[in-house]
Amino acid sequence: MKARRSFLYYDAIAEEIGLEKKEAEIKSIWEDELLGRVHPEDLQKKYRLEFQFFQLLNSIDIRERMDYQVITKLRIRNKDGKYILIQHRLIYIGNSKDGSMRLSLCLYNMIYDHPEFEIPQGAIVNIKTGKIIDHNQQRFIDILSSREKEVLQLIKHGRRSKEIAVKLGLSINTVNRHRQNIFQKLNVTNVMEACRVAESTGIL
Structure with missing residues (x-):
């Protein structure tokens, strides 16, 4: 996670929603091509739960981190442009020597009218x-x-930054410190990602 890399595995779901098999590795923790197909309301829910999940993991003992998962029901457009139901699970699977989160796993599974999967808003679950x-x-x-x-x-x-500093009556150093805090809190590395995540989650 620190390296901001994702490793992708394409299976039958990728084919169903029309994702072409491209890179096996991307330099981002955000799967943009897939996320662009998620219903906006569900994408907001997904982002919020994942931020809360990582905040939770940062606040508990390292040995307890693997006890928690995020489970979310998502509407994702398939190759025909119709929304289908997908279950998304986010699982923490490893940390670095310094205790920081190193690896997590995202799994996507088709939902075939299973009435037992009734978590309309998604949830963080202690398994x-x-x-x-x-x-x-x-x-x-x-x-x-x-x-x-x-x-x-x-x-x-x-x-x-200079314009923002003048407008808000702040020093440039203070503005830049705010920028870094924003990037850290939203788990992004640049302005475009920060704006996209903030808009998708309803922060802005």
């Missing part, structure tokens, strides 16, 4: 206890401070 972790939407919206949102909004409109 040992079966406990569903309650997620608070407002707490997620507040992941960025009001000042960070203000800075990101100006970045989105093409303002440079």
Whole structure:
């Protein structure tokens, strides 16, 4: 995860939704081609749950991290342009020597009218206890401070750090510190990713 790389495996679902077999590795943790096919409401839900999941993992003992998974039901456009139901699971599978998260696994499975899969908003689940972790939407919206949102909004409109500093009455160093905090909190590496994630999750 620190290296910002993803390794892709294409199976029958990829064929069903019309994903062409291209790179086996991408320099991003975001699977843009797939995510572009997810229903906007479900994409927002997916992003929020995943951010909350990683916040949770950062707050607990390393030995307990593998006890948790994210399970989400997604509407994804298939090759005919129709939405089909896919179950997405995010699983933590390893950390680096310094304790930081190193590897996670995303699994996508078809849902064939299984009534037992009734988690309409998705959930973070402790697979040992079966406990569903309650997620608070407002707490997620507040992941960025009001000042960070203000800075990101100006970045989105093409303002440079110097212009933002003048407009908000801040030093350039302070603006740049806000930028780095935004990138870190949203788990992104550049402005385009930050704006896309913030818009997709409803932060902006």
